[in-house]
Amino acid sequence: GENVEQHPSTLSVQEGDSAVIKCTYSDSASNYFPWYKQELGKGPQLIIDIRSNVGEKKDQRIAVTLNKTAKHFSLHITETQPEDSAVYFCAASIAKLSFGAGTTVTVRA
Amino acid sequence: EAGVAQSPRYKIIEKRQSVAFWCNPISGHATLYWYQQILGQGPKLLIQFQNNGVVDDSQLPKDRFSAERLKGVDSTLKIQPAKLEDSAVYLCASSLGGGTLGNTIYFGEGSWLTVV
Helix, strand or coil: CCCEEEECCEEEEECCCCEEEEEEECCCCCCEEEEEEECCCCCCEEEEEEECCCCEEEECCEEEEEECCCCEEEEEECCCCHHHCEEEEEEEECCCEEECCCEEEEEEC | CCCCEEECCEEEECCCCCEEEEEECCCCCCEEEEEEECCCCCCEEEEEEECCEEEECCCCCCCCEEEECHHHCCEEEEECCCCHHHCEEEEEEEECCCCCCCCCCEECCCEEEEEC
16 A cells, blocks of 8 residues: 655754655556644644645645655745644545645744 | 544554444445554545445454444444454544545544453
């Protein structure tokens, strides 16, 4: 099955700085790569996704890049704010989602 | 639009006891998922329903876990007998269609299980 690795496991950034989370996947057939944000006591919420026929996608302060050849994809958050503090999960999918282990992001005021 | 509803939110049971979780998906969503999320890990799919039929239950420990989705709407997940390693958050999710490409999966807030 698909194996997704996510780094780093924790990330602390100063408010206003950028945060980058990286994921690699094992199955070259994966064609859909969503990113979820999970706040304490809540379920994961989709924040952005990208399909395998697209290299980059941006939504306001959030962007995702995909390198199919290297089988890795990344989440970029610019101008971080305290409300960006949460656990972020990447996932890769052929028919079902396989999640990474998560990155705990802390934005310091 | 109402989200995915789950109950109970929290449950503490002793090992070897049984527990059941209930889920009501977003109205009109044909696909329903149950995920297990152990502390510090990403969610892991236990079972996927398309309407009231099972699409994927390959990672469901069938000797102790069971799930059903009667009438293609609500679903229940049961654990009997529970083990200590079943302590986790059980997330229900739903999507409009099957497959993940083009179908956003919406998660509920989860049911937190502690087995002591």
